[in-house]
Amino acid sequence: xxxxxxxxxxxxxxxxxxxxxxxxxxxxxxxxxxxxxxxxxxxxxxxxxxxxxxxxxxxxxxxxxxxxxxxxxxxxxxxxxxxxxxxxxxxxxxxxxxxxxxxxxxxxxxxxxxxxxxxxxx
Numbered sequence: 753x754x755x756x757x758x759x760x761x762x763x764x765x766x767x768x769x770x771x772x773x774x775x776x777x778x779x780x781x782x783x784x785x786x787x788x789x790x791x792x793x794x795x796x797x798x799x800x801x802x803x804x805x806x807x808x809x810x811x812x813x814x815x816x817x818x819x820x821x822x823x824x825x826x827x828x829x830x831x832x833x834x835x836x837x838x839x840x841x842x843x844x845x846x847x848x849x850x851x852x853x854x855x856x857x858x859x860x861x862x863x864x865x866x867x868x869x870x871x872x873x874x
Contacts (some may be wrong), residue, residue, distance in 0.1 A: 761785075762804065768792040768817070769869075777801055784808035789867065791818035797822045798858075799874040806855045812862035812869055814838070821860075827855045827874045831860050838864040842871040 754844070760778050764785030774795040782801035785787055787794060787810065812819055812833065823829060833840045860869065 759780045764796065764810065766794055766796075768794055768820045769857075776860050782808050782812050784810045786811045787813070787819055787862075789814040789819060791815070792817045793819070796821075799824055801866055803827070803856050803858065806853075807859070809861060812860060812864065813864070814864045814865045814867040814869065818864075818868040818870065820870045820872065822872045822874050823858060826851055826856060828852050828854050828857045829860065830857060830863075831869075831871075833860055834863045835868075836863070836865045838867045840864065840869045844871070846874060 762779045762781045762783050764777060764787065766773070767788040769790045770792055772793045776797040778800040780802050780805045782798065783804040796819065803829065829842055829844070831840055831842060
């Protein structure tokens with residue numbers, strides 16, 4: 753993995769082909785974005801973000817690669833990802849006592865082919 757970069761962005765736009773990366777995003781108005789991965793991996797830390805109008809959409813297209821998102825515990829994550837020979841995992845069960853705000857919704861859409869999407873809570 754390359755060095756972690758810190759960005760002040762309201763939109764995430766990442767394309768990685770046969771490489772890896774790590775991003776830490778800070779925003780008071782995070783709106784979502786797009787992630788495209790082909791034979792690589794990306795770690796994204798969104799723990800310093802506040803959702804724009806309590807809602808954001810991230811579109812993920814991954815082929816033979818994966819995305820790991822770290823989000824605040826209170827975000828409600830709705831998964832609308834189609835895995836083909838891959839998987840999608842939200843680790844909310846690791847924090848059973850966590851309060852989830854139904855209004856703060858992160859929607860994750862996309863397709864994962866022979867790869868994975870992992871949601872971690874901080």
